[in-house]
Amino acid sequence: MSKLSFRARALDAAKPLPIYRGKDMPDLNDCVSINRAVPQMPTGMEKEEESEHHLQRAISAQQVFREKKESMVIPVPEAESNVNYYNRLYKGEFKQPKQFIHIQPFNLDNEQPDYDMDSEDETLLNRLNRKMEIKPLQFEIMIDRLEKASSNQLVTLQEAKLLLNEDDYLIKAVYDYWVRKRKNCRGPSLIPQIKQEKRDGSTNNDPYVAFRRRTEKMQTRKNRKNDEASYEKMLKLRREFSRAITILEMIKRREKTKRELLHLTLEVVEKRYHLGDYGGEILNEVKLNRPDKEMSTTPATLHNGNHHKIQECKVKHPHHPSLKEDVSDVVRQKKKYPKKPKIESVITPQQPTTEPLPVISKSDIKQYDFHSSDEDEFPQVPSPVSEPEEENDPDGPCAFRRRAGCQYYAPRLDQTNYSCENSELAELDKLRYRHCLTTLTVPRRCIGFARRRIGRGGRVIMDRISTEHDPVLKQIDPEMLNSFSSSSQTVDFSSNFSRTNASNKHCENRLSLSEILSNIRSCRLQCFQPRLLNLQDSDSEECTSRKPGQTVNNKRVSAASVALLNTSKNGISVTGGITEEQFQTHQQQLVQMQRQQLAQLQQKQQSQHSSQQTHPKAQGSSTSDCMSKTLDSASAHFAASAVVSAPAPSRSEVTKEQNTSHNNINGVVQPSGTSKTLYSTNMALSSSPGISAVQLVRTVGHSTTNHLIPALCTSSPQTLPMNNSCLTNAVHLNNVSVVSPVNVHINARTSAPSPTALKLATVAASMDRVPKVTPSSAISSIARENHEPERLGLNGIAETTVAMEVT
């Protein structure tokens, strides 16, 4: 049998191998070479080392002798075990515990200094010990702290003194010694440390850098296509798909809501038909009653339909108990849809007032069941339907386009819910009106109407509003106010700026200083003055007590549009530059501010503003404008986004606000509220909101906003239409007097509407879809029916941007 005639099978690790021993062993010559079947196993060594002389010698020695011979061992450098001072060095003995040693890793870090004194230090210590007592450990702690406080830069003596709790002489001595020693030290630290890696990768190949942090690397299989990059792509894809799912779910929900709304509208109309409410009287009645009741609840919950269940239950509906409210909604909604009336686009840039803006999140959706197409304004969800709209957008490039990554906030329903019929309107308007008479501590003077914000880095930013009263207001002296408040009402101030030519007009645009002061005194006009001690204290400094009559909400437009223009001037897109986080932060800050303001307000009211002061110094307004100039780009961004993302108040709100202003002008300025006169005013006004809305939209377009203070004029309700024109005049006046460069910028554009301004208008237009469904705005929408022509004319600007206005 030739042993070469066959080939050995592969070695099977699972197959039993019989063991032959001793005499049983077959002649190895009979055995077949297994080299092919069982390949030589690698030794596991580096090849070049495997061939090293001593190893080979040792291996062959083993193979020959079956055990290592002494002379065949691999030589290694010597090691000695003869440290004779060992026992002195390691003092004491350690008894082996019976139990296994168990150690808590946390206990390992004792607070001993890492620095160990050397003999050089010992010399110093001996020297120092002649004058004072210093223990080695104490010294080590000192050096240890100095070392650990220093990086490349040594700590200074001053810092050292703070660092070390010793007496100055000792610190000085040790510090000087340490600095000297550190300079002579060759290492980076007196405590020898392993070189650390540097983040720039420059130490990647430094052999002395050890123990680098492991960057977490994804576990992907080698030699497969799913390497890290494609894995990340898959992750991204998954994220995006899930986002798409979310969007689709939201759309689904929105459409369902719309359908519900439609049904409700139908129901309301049917009910009205049965009641014979063809003129809307019953509806109005309902509207008028409603806010009174609302006042009993907090504004925060107003937008939540649930609590209306308790209040009004005329029409029961299982899902929408607050049918009254819905009625108005639905009516308005119904009328609107066919025409897509978009004119209620007066942007009242939403300065958050009493509460955080309701950021709609997925969990909030239920709360907003009544909003139909507004739900596509969910934050972070770029509206998928905005694209087709833009195509037939008559505004072309100026049209508002939703931006991805921009949060569009839900409407502030609590604002729009307040109708002017509200008997306690003054209370509420205080929260709403943003600007109030403000005085500064340094320089001590009154800067007129302003609004405070917290800007980047906690800076306090005053958004000033120019009014025609500025010259008068500058005269206000805080001391004057002080004395004033303490003095009797009969104190008469002769005003330097008495009324300017208002006699020809039906209203007076200006008040005399004495009037203002008397207003302040009588708490009709509130004046904010920072506390003298700390201007920066954001908790306490703001005392904005606002009176509806003295400040006009519309001014917000100007402030925000200033910001808007500012940003566009900087070439930054209005909304895109703001990340979600930034916006949230701002939002939170604002919310906080609001709360503080509210608290302040209440406090103020209780104390009857006894402590209020105004600053007397009438300085040039140019210097006073520095506050508004501090509007940095971030806050500008924010302001702009606030414009865009804030729920735009409807035109009804604006008109209402104007109404309230006028009401207050009319002398109904008791702090307790305007009571019933407001109702009548509103009724009177209900014929005019169309006009005012027109004006507002136009002024937005022209960047000359209605941010004057009509509040102070004394016209009667009947003169309101005229009043509006007066106001427009006043606006122009004001804008001229504004010194802030940003405002000048606006003025420069008054003649030709800037694209930004147009955009703003359209933004507002698109935003007002939110208020459309809100109950209170529906009220005015009814009133607006009378003014369809005007509105239609306006719609040229703003009508078109509704996304998915499905009916």
Place this chain on the structure above:
Amino acid sequence: MAEVGEVTEGCRLPVLRRNQDNEDEWPLAEILSVKDISGRKLFYVHYIDFNKRLDEWVTHDRLDLKKIQFPKKEAKTPTKNGLPGSRPSSPEREVRKTLDLSLQPASTPASGKTLPIPVQITLRFNLPKEREAVPGEPDQPLSSSSCVQPNHRTTKRKVEVVSPATPVPASTETTQASVFPQNGSARRAVAAQPGRKRKSNCLGTDEDSQDSSDGIPSAPRMTGSLVSDRSHDDIITRMKNIECIELGRHRLKPWYFSPYPQELTTLPVLYLCEFCLKYVKSLKCLQRHLTKCDLRHPPGNEIYRKGTISFFEIDGRKNKSYSQNLCLLAKCFLDHKTLYYDTDPFLFYVMTEYDCKGFHIVGYFSKEKESTEDYNVACILTLPPYQRRGYGKLLIEFSYELSKVEGKTGTPEKPLSDLGLLSYRSYWSQTILEILMNLKSENGERPQITINEISEITSIKKEDVISTLQYLNLINYYKGQYILTLSEDIVDGHERAMLKRILRIDSKCLHFTPKDWSKRGKW
């Protein structure tokens, strides 16, 4: 006859060396560094074909200047005069060598002994195509020899580095010959061999762990403790940097580079606290340290104790400072150990010997908490004073005891050092022979066992069982089947060896519960 002043880095010449038998030898050595201490020149020499641990600083009178070979600037002709080495176990030895010594223009021709005139390799980054065309290497299997990776010698054992005889495409790549070239050429080199079988040697366990072709440019792989990638093997790490370490009673002469703080490398003696292994620069500092350090044992949990021998388990994440100190010390004696990354994914098992002063460290091994490649040991070291006394085998035995508790088979991380190979082979041989010899024949039949059974009993990985059986020449093919043959020779040798092996691990003394690290987040 050259002058002493002409001896520069890269020169090769015989250097006087005294061997274990106290005989003078003149092995060929390479000058790695020259330094001048108070007018006296010292030369750091690496004895070719001797382990790096024997490298040393010598004075000029030990150099045989008559036979000096100067480094050539360019290797012009691929003269390969050297004959294949006569050593049976490493047929490829002629073609290996040290491309990584990029600092040294002429650092490397490997088999110096056989080369009368060493040829310098200036060209370290030649492409495989050229390499493959090299004549004169008949016994070089192409599949395992041709991949040239300037800084990725990760394929080390399978893929040989360029031979000194490689023709030099001097124009192309030489300019890239920086110390740490980017791996562009390496990538190309790999790509140029589409058909190359990665696993040319069967049962290789270590290669796949390393991403040689698509890995990070310069950092070593992140698993394991040992570098197989020698891209950092520059001249600095080739040289010992610590002269002497005092640890407890012992004074150790380091064998290899260790990245102790650079300012400490110039000290004549580096002092270590015996228990916490902190390094200080002077005896005074050590004295001061000892007043503050109250450790008398490694700062971990004792998981084994029998007699004076104890094992402590230290978590590399929880006790970083000790783990790092231990690694720094171990690096002095482990050539291929890498300290590139942190110690977080490792457990350290420190073997101590107790006396009245405390638990003195004898040796240790580290172990990945989670090994993707069945490694049950990453680095393993018996400190030099305790070597050749059975402690190494005890450490190995302990590591397999742990694997038995875990119910896994394991293998040490590669590459093994020479001593590691000898120790492991010895342990494997004794363990397997012990089993084979204790097998009783059942009902008259010849006793038999499968390789898998051996592996299960011992926790030695199957491949290691096979290689041991091969190495011992126990496995034979007889009458159509594989048999194991235990010759008298083998049996006698084993019995003699086992007589000497007194220290054994007693599994009853082990108090160890393996943790499932994969469920604990990241290490």
